[in-house]
Amino acid sequence: MPDPEVLIRATGLTKRFGSFTAVDGIDFEVKRGEAFGFLGPNGAGKSSTMRMIGCVSPPSAGSLTILGLDPVADGPVIRARLGVVPQEDTLDVELTVRENLLIYGRYFGLSRAVIADRTARLLDFVQLSERADDQVEPLSGGMKRRLTIARSLINEPDILLLDEPTTGLDPQARHVVWDRLFRLKQQGVTLILTTHYMDEAEQLCDRLVVMDGGKIAAEGSPRELIDTYSTREVLELRFGPAEHDHAAEVVGGAKADRIEVLADRILLYLADGDAALARVRELGLEPLASLVRRSTLEDVFLRLTGRRLEDG
Numbered sequence: 001m002p003d004p005e006v007l008i009r010a011t012g013l014t015k016r017f018g019s020f021t022a023v024d025g026i027d028f029e030v031k032r033g034e035a036f037g038f039l040g041p042n043g044a045g046k047s048s049t050m051r052m053i054g055c056v057s058p059p060s061a062g063s064l065t066i067l068g069l070d071p072v073a074d075g076p077v078i079r080a081r082l083g084v085v086p087q088e089d090t091l092d093v094e095l096t097v098r099e100n101l102l103i104y105g106r107y108f109g110l111s112r113a114v115i116a117d118r119t120a121r122l123l124d125f126v127q128l129s130e131r132a133d134d135q136v137e138p139l140s141g142g143m144k145r146r147l148t149i150a151r152s153l154i155n156e157p158d159i160l161l162l163d164e165p166t167t168g169l170d171p172q173a174r175h176v177v178w179d180r181l182f183r184l185k186q187q188g189v190t191l192i193l194t195t196h197y198m199d200e201a202e203q204l205c206d207r208l209v210v211m212d213g214g215k216i217a218a219e220g221s222p223r224e225l226i227d228t229y230s231t232r233e234v235l236e237l238r239f240g241p242a243e244h245d246h247a248a249e250v251v252g253g254a255k256a257d258r259i260e261v262l263a264d265r266i267l268l269y270l271a272d273g274d275a276a277l278a279r280v281r282e283l284g285l286e287p288l289a290s291l292v293r294r295s296t297l298e299d300v301f302l303r304l305t306g307r308r309l310e311d312g
Contacts, residue, residue, distance in 0.1 A: 004068075005032045007159060007190055008053060012062030015048045022048040024214035025062060030159075035181075035191040037201045037208035039297070041305055044211040046194040047087070050163050053192065055079050067158060080108060083157035087164045089144045091136050091151070098123065098132040101151055108155040115154065122150040126180055142173025149180060153189075160184065162193040166200060178203055198298035210304050217304040222297050229303050230295035231257050233273040237266045237280065238289040247285050254279040258303075269299070 008030040015023040023045040030036045038046040051057035052064060055075040064071055066078050091100055098119060105115035123129045126146035136144065145165065152160060165181070166174040174197075181204055185191055195201050201208055202222045209219045218225055235256070239247045248261045254276050256268035270276050273292030280287070 006030070007032050008064075008066050008192070010062065010064050013049070013052065013059055013064055014061035015045070015052060015057065016060040021214055023052070026209075026211075026214075026216045028209055028216065028219065030190065030192060032190055033185070033188050034206040035185050035193070035204050037205035038192075038194045038211055039196070039198070039201050039205075039208050039301060040194075040211035041196060044305075045214040046211055047163055049211075050161055050192070050194055054082060054084055054161055080155065081158045083152035083155065083160040085145075085148050085152045085160065085162040085165055087167065089148050091144060091147060093135070093137040096133050096135060097128055097139070097147055100136060100147060101154055104151045105154045110155070118154055118156070122153055125153075125183075126150040127176070140173065142169050142176060145169060145173070145177055146180060149177070153184075157189070159190045159192060162191065164194055164196070166195075166197065174200070198296060198301055202297045210301060212305045218300070225297065225300045226295050229300040231269040232271045232295060233269075234293055234295055234299060235268040235270065235273040235276045235280075236291040236293070237268070237285075237287040238264065239266070239285070239287055243285075247287075250283050250285060251280060253283045269295070 006029050010026060010028050012025045012027065013023060014021065014025050026049070038049060040046050048057065052059050052071065053066060055066070055071040055078050058072050067081055069078050071078055092103070095103065101119040101122060102115055105118065123132055126149060128143060128147060128150065131139065131143065136147065139147070149165075162181070166177050169177065178200070181191060191204070193204065205222060207219070207221050208225070210217045210225070218229060220228065237247070237251070248266055251259060251266055251268065254268060256270045256276060258269040260267040260269070268276055277290055277292065
């Protein structure tokens with residue numbers, strides 16, 4: 001018997017575009033009420049995976065079940081139970097804030113009374129009640145994002161899909177969106193999100209997979225991934241340009257688990273950053289600046305995917 005708590009199950013899930021394989025045989029499960037993240041550089045296969053889950057792009061191979069249904073055969077039934085927050089806002093800027101929700105609710109065959117009631121509650125939830133009769137066009141990016149989230153909830157979905165939910169927002173607006181998403185999770189909504197912001201994944205996700213080149217490089221909770229792929233602490237050292245190369249050669253004597261030499265700083269991955277800094281000074285090195293910090297998902301991500309930028 002399938003586990004009723006598993007809302008999405010993928011086995012060998014593959015998506016090809018001609019000779020290009022965007023998603024290369026991945027396995028994952030998403031359970032009811034959890035926040036599950038796809039983390040990876042641009043071009044890793046995150047959005048292609050989300051499009052398959054959203055029933056708008058059929059898998060090329062492998063199996064995918066959503067809410068116990070087949071997305072190819074049962075697409076319309078599944079879509080009626082999904083909420084989707086796309087990467088780009090698709091709001092109707094010629095309508096008011098309230099009208100965007102009222103009209104969207106009609107697509108789901110809801111009565112006017114139900115739509116009106118839900119619209120009022122959702123605008124309150126995303127803190128836009130006072131802007132209900134305003135046009136969408138002049139709203140800030142953060143407000144538009146919150147309105148898009150409210151619109152995606154009009155059908156009271158079982159699963160909310162969020163593709164890069166805070167890209168382009170300033171830090172304050174990002175935190176407001178995070179707060180709303182956290183509250184949704186508390187209410188039992190299952191969240192699936194893609195992001196390339198490490199702090200976002202660490203804040204929101206119960207579990208996540210790190211994707212790279214269409215494959216899953218690692219899976220677990222943020223804490224499990226940090227424990228597995230990084231160290232408890234990181235010591236960051238900065239030296240003057242004339243000393244940098246020499247320091248990079250000598251700093252190995254500090255006996256770090258791993259050392260990464262960047263153009264502007266040297267990173268030592270280890271259990272005790274303060275003790276390592278003392279050893280660095282014993283080696284005759286005096287950094288211009290030093291920082292001891294805890295390991296983060298960013299350290300995991302960069303170890304797994306490398307320090308590079310991808311296009312598209």
